Amino acid sequence: MNLWSWILLAVAAAYVIKLSGYLLPRKLLDRPVVIRLAMGLTVGLLASLTILNTVGKGQAIVLDSRLLALGAAAIALWLKAPYLVVVLVGAIAAGLGRLAGLP
Amino acid sequence: MARFTPATRMGLSIAAAVGVYGVSFGALSTGSGLSVLQTCALSLLMFTGGSQFAFIGVIGGGGTGAAAWAAATLLGVRNGVYAMSLKTLIEPPGPLVPLMAHLTIDESIATATAQTDHDERVRGFWTAGIGIYVLWNASTLVGALAGDAIGDPRRWGLDGAAVAAFLGLLWPRLTGRDPVALAVVSALVTVIVLPVVPPGIPVLVAAGATALWWAWQQRRTAAR
Numbered sequence: 612m613n614l615w616s617w618i619l620l621a622v623a624a625a626y627v628i629k630l631s632g633y634l635l636p637r638k639l640l641d642r643p644v645v646i647r648l649a650m651g652l653t654v655g656l657l658a659s660l661t662i663l664n665t666v667g668k669g670q671a672i673v674l675d676s677r678l679l680a681l682g683a684a685a686i687a688l689w690l691k692a693p694y695l696v697v698v699l700v701g702a703i704a705a706g707l708g709r710l711a712g713l714p
Numbered sequence: 715m716a717r718f719t720p721a722t723r724m725g726l727s728i729a730a731a732v733g734v735y736g737v738s739f740g741a742l743s744t745g746s747g748l749s750v751l752q753t754c755a756l757s758l759l760m761f762t763g764g765s766q767f768a769f770i771g772v773i774g775g776g777g778t779g780a781a782a783w784a785a786a787t788l789l790g791v792r793n794g795v796y797a798m799s800l801k802t803l804i805e806p807p808g809p810l811v812p813l814m815a816h817l818t819i820d821e822s823i824a825t826a827t828a829q830t831d832h833d834e835r836v837r838g839f840w841t842a843g844i845g846i847y848v849l850w851n852a853s854t855l856v857g858a859l860a861g862d863a864i865g866d867p868r869r870w871g872l873d874g875a876a877v878a879a880f881l882g883l884l885w886p887r888l889t890g891r892d893p894v895a896l897a898v899v900s901a902l903v904t905v906i907v908l909p910v911v912p913p914g915i916p917v918l919v920a921a922g923a924t925a926l927w928w929a930w931q932q933r934r935t936a937a938r
Contacts, residue, residue: 614748614752617780620783622755625760625765626760626815628787628791628793629818630811631794632796632801633798633800633801633806640794644933645795647928647933648791648926649791649795651924652791653792654888654893654900655897656789657764658896658897658901658920659916659920659921660768662900662904662905663916665877667913667916670912671909679874680873680875683878684878694731694882697882698882699875701871701875701879702871702872702875705871705874706874
């Protein structure tokens with residue numbers, strides 16, 4: 612299947628999940644285990660995507676200027692910078708690392 | 715003319731703050747190899763930031779469309795829980811439910827649940843939901859066109875921006891020891907399985923393993 616098909620399938624799945632919360636009987640979803648699973652999944656996925664984007668390159672682990680971006684973004688977040696500033700700080704840190712000759 | 719209430723003011727300020735980071739989504743998406751049209755389709759039709767970032771993150775890392783679909787879908791599960799909690803708060807009118815479902819995201823729910831009065835909750839939900847929808851899509855287009863013009867994502871440190879974008883989504887959820895432990899476990903599992911499974915799959919393995927561990931852990935604590 613091409614990328615467009617997967618985009619449309621992902622769009623459909625996202626919408627069905629949202630809609631199901633309104634339409635399904637409450638007792639089906641309103642269970643502590645469902646709520647915990649949803650929250651656990653969210654944290655787990657975001658943590659995995661963060662580290663993957665930091666050190667992953669295909670199936671290899673590569674340590675490069677992206678580590679600087681991770682550190683700089685963490686400091687910005689700790690200082691309560693707005694989201695867009697955090698993203699910019701990440702880009703600038705990686706860019707500066709490469710300017711300095713790091714991989 | 716409609717008067718501003720605390721809920722509409724809160725909804726509008728959240729929309730202004732969050733809506734603009736569609737720029738970073740747009741730029742990273744075209745940097746990951748999606749076209750401008752595909753990027754805009756995600757913002758218009760999927761409209762749930764975390765899942766959109768997950769989708770392009772997996773594609774950008776060389777993963778398959780199927781893996782991207784799975785990561786985006788799993789990350790969207792929380793929206794179902796949000797919808798359910800909103801339903802118990804405001805008893806949505808039937809004909810509006812399909813539209814409300816589309817606008818059910820972290821920020822619209824947060825704005826609604828922060829209010830104490832029924833009508834204010836309704837106003838907060840719609841103001842944040844519609845405000846973010848408009849801004850998010852406009853800024854996605856701007857970012858997509860800019861990202862397309864930049865070309866190679868490694869120039870300008872756009873790969874560093876992706877790292878920061880995901881950390882920024884994760885950060886507000888790291889409240890207390892348990893979510894932090896969960897994030898560390900998930901990151902470790904990702905790094906361990908990364909070299910041995912195809913691209914895109916580590917995210918799913920890590921998320922599945924950690925979510926199950928979390929649910930089981932919580933259940934044990936609750937039973938005590």
